[in-house]
Amino acid sequence: MRLITLLTDFGVQDEYAGVMKGVIAGINPDVRIVDISHHIDPQDVVHGAFVLAAAAPYFPDGTVHVAVVDPGVGGSRRILAVECGGHLFVVPDNGLLERVMALQPVGRVVRVADPRYCLDAVSHTFHGRDIFAPVAAHLTAGLPLNELGPIVDRPSMVSGVVPRCRFASADTVVGAVVASDRFGNLMTTIDAAAIDRLHRQAGGKPIVVELAGKPIGGLVAFYDQAAEGAPLALVGSRGLLEISVRCGNARQVLNAQKNDVVRVGPASTGHPPGGQG
Numbered sequence: 001m002r003l004i005t006l007l008t009d010f011g012v013q014d015e016y017a018g019v020m021k022g023v024i025a026g027i028n029p030d031v032r033i034v035d036i037s038h039h040i041d042p043q044d045v046v047h048g049a050f051v052l053a054a055a056a057p058y059f060p061d062g063t064v065h066v067a068v069v070d071p072g073v074g075g076s077r078r079i080l081a082v083e084c085g086g087h088l089f090v091v092p093d094n095g096l097l098e099r100v101m102a103l104q105p106v107g108r109v110v111r112v113a114d115p116r117y118c119l120d121a122v123s124h125t126f127h128g129r130d131i132f133a134p135v136a137a138h139l140t141a142g143l144p145l146n147e148l149g150p151i152v153d154r155p156s157m158v159s160g161v162v163p164r165c166r167f168a169s170a171d172t173v174v175g176a177v178v179a180s181d182r183f184g185n186l187m188t189t190i191d192a193a194a195i196d197r198l199h200r201q202a203g204g205k206p207i208v209v210e211l212a213g214k215p216i217g218g219l220v221a222f223y224d225q226a227a228e229g230a231p232l233a234l235v236g237s238r239g240l241l242e243i244s245v246r247c248g249n250a251r252q253v254l255n256a257q258k259n260d261v262v263r264v265g266p267a268s269t270g271h272p273p274g275g276q277g
Helices: 016-027 045-058 098-103 127-140 192-202
Strands: 003-008 032-037 064-068 079-084 087-092 106-111 166-169 172-180 186-191 207-211 214-218 231-235 240-245 261-266
Touching: 003 016, 003 045, 003 127, 016 032, 016 127, 032 045, 045 064, 045 087, 045 098, 045 172, 064 127, 079 098, 079 127, 087 127, 172 192, 186 192, 186 261, 192 207, 192 240, 192 261, 207 240, 214 231, 240 261
Parallel strands: 003 032, 003 064, 064 087
Antiparallel strands: 079 087, 079 106, 166 172, 172 186, 172 261, 186 240, 207 214, 207 261, 231 240
16 A cells, blocks of 8 residues: 655644545545644744654655645745655655755656646645645556656755754864754754764763753763753754753743754863854
8 A cells, every 4th residue: 555644834723634635535545644744833844854854764665755834835936756765755846855855865856747637726825735635646546757747957956945063163063953842852953973973073071062052961862861850962763963851841941942053062171062262
């Protein structure tokens, strides 16, 4: 049985996500539909990109992922179908697939252009229903990718939307908060590879984390290594540095905001990581 996943910023209060499922079922009633999330922050392409990249690898080859975080709906932005990592992705060309493409091998990229695979009446405000859902359903029913429209050169795709961490010096990495989860844990752009590199550079010296200029403390491996109510930092299940409060809500306790700067580096100088001196 073929599989379609849905990731949107629609929420579940309104009919939008359910209607997309209805459209899919009307075209291919044999397909299975899995919700990754409908609670991406509204119009937040970066949040969607990180969640999509975290979830997609755990689905079987041949899965079709429909991701609709689309503030440019109805405008000039393209809708693309992309082969990547053994899966197909139907996405707006707005950076939503940028992190997936950075982590997985990319195959063909096609612009969705053939109206035969969309609903008869296409609105200016709900392409999730009118284009994304029917295209995904047709793909799972056996439609060849190249039937959707012309091949797109990968370099022409929108890029540079999703932030990445950077090394401010050999032993200090700088990133940012990109989102928080239901528990108030803060997801950052700093990945496990950067943390591993810092550990090698530190040569056994302690590494500390700061959030928006305030110290969080050292890295732990799991939540129970911190005292209840204490802030902590660890590499979470997404393979990204997360900042948390044990048995608490880091977003609230630390008054954290999206795009807050996160620095990680050695604690040996007496200065915060990345500080002057």
